[in-house]
Amino acid sequence: MTHVVLENCIRCKYTDCVEVCPVDCFYEGETMLAIHPDECIDCGVCVPECPAEAIVPDSEPFDPVWLDINRQYASQWPNITQKKTPAVDADAMNGAPGKYGQFFSPEPGTGD
Template sequence: MAYVVTEACIKCKYMDCVEVCPVDCFYVGENMLVIHPDECIDCGVCEPECPADAILPDSEGGMEKWLEINRQYATQWPNITRKGEAPADADDWKGVADKFEKHFSPNPGNS
């Protein structure tokens, strides 16, 4: 089992989760983070740190899509180990549903 980042992170990207990860398995995209599921040790310390409730265990129903998205982009985006600045409008996007289709960016972010 591993934890995955879901679409609730898109355009929020608070990054509170990054610094608590003991194995540095977060990767940064232009407007969201992902967790490398093969590096995640399932410790769960990141989940309560996320203000957007975007981190869930991959064992929850419906997480197959997010497991694959996290795996794919963790191999393409740079690793991030320190918390950066959240977007200025992050709070405006918190809680917005169905962000993936219209707002997901496959571009890498800055680590």
């Protein structure tokens, strides 16, 4: 079992979740975060911390492509364990539709 970061993280990139993760399984891309599914212990403490409600357990219904995206990019992006300032337009982008096609970037973030 794991938790999965979904599309709504894109261009919001709140990092409240990374501070509470006991196993440091978050990885930072240029426009979003990812959870490494092999590192997540399914504790769920990150879920209520996400202002964008962009984290779900893999037992909930969601587009399964997001599990693949998390797995792929968590293996490529740097680990992040400390809270950072969210994206400049995070509040405006929270809940915006179609963010993956317009704003997703495979480029890594800066990590810690």
